[in-house]
Amino acid sequence: MDHPAPSSNAKIAVILLLIGLPLCVGSGYWILKTRNFVDTAAAATGAVTGFVESRNNDDQMMYAPRVRFETSTGRPIEFKSKVSSSRWVYAKGERVEVLYDAQTPEKAVIRSFTSLWLFPAIGAGIGLLLVISGILTALGFIKP
Numbered sequence: 001m002d003h004p005a006p007s008s009n010a011k012i013a014v015i016l017l018l019i020g021l022p023l024c025v026g027s028g029y030w031i032l033k034t035r036n037f038v039d040t041a042a043a044a045t046g047a048v049t050g051f052v053e054s055r056n057n058d059d060q061m062m063y064a065p066r067v068r069f070e071t072s073t074g075r076p077i078e079f080k081s082k083v084s085s086s087r088w089v090y091a092k093g094e095r096v097e098v099l100y101d102a103q104t105p106e107k108a109v110i111r112s113f114t115s116l117w118l119f120p121a122i123g124a125g126i127g128l129l130l131v132i133s134g135i136l137t138a139l140g141f142i143k144p
């Protein structure tokens with residue numbers, strides 16, 4: 001028995017869902033992992049000691065703050081933020097709140113939306129947009 005070929009709407013819907021669903025699941029896991037870190041991390045006040053310069057793919061100079069803080073046991077730690085930007089977001093000497101795991105304080109992060117939540121939020125937003133588009137396409141509300 002011959003089956004009708006899937007419509008282009010169905011193919012596009014499947015592609016959108018195959019990309020969007022894993023992106024939502026991965027971002028959800030990342031958000032939960034970040035939430036757990038924030039809930040269990042030790043906090044300290046650190047100071048921006050300087051900036052690590054690098055170049056992005058467009059050959060634009062990027063700056064990541066270098067931060068120094070002391071753990072609750074008095075151990076000094078200096079780390080480079082994983083988030084960089086094309087301008088200095090912090091001033092040298094500026095005090096910032098730091099979150100760290102007491103077992104691995106070298107993996108500290110600056111307590112800010114950008115450092116903690118920006119990338120999982122972008123992933124979740126794109127994933128949700130793709131899933132909603134896939135569902136609407138499958139239902140025929142969006143035509144390719």
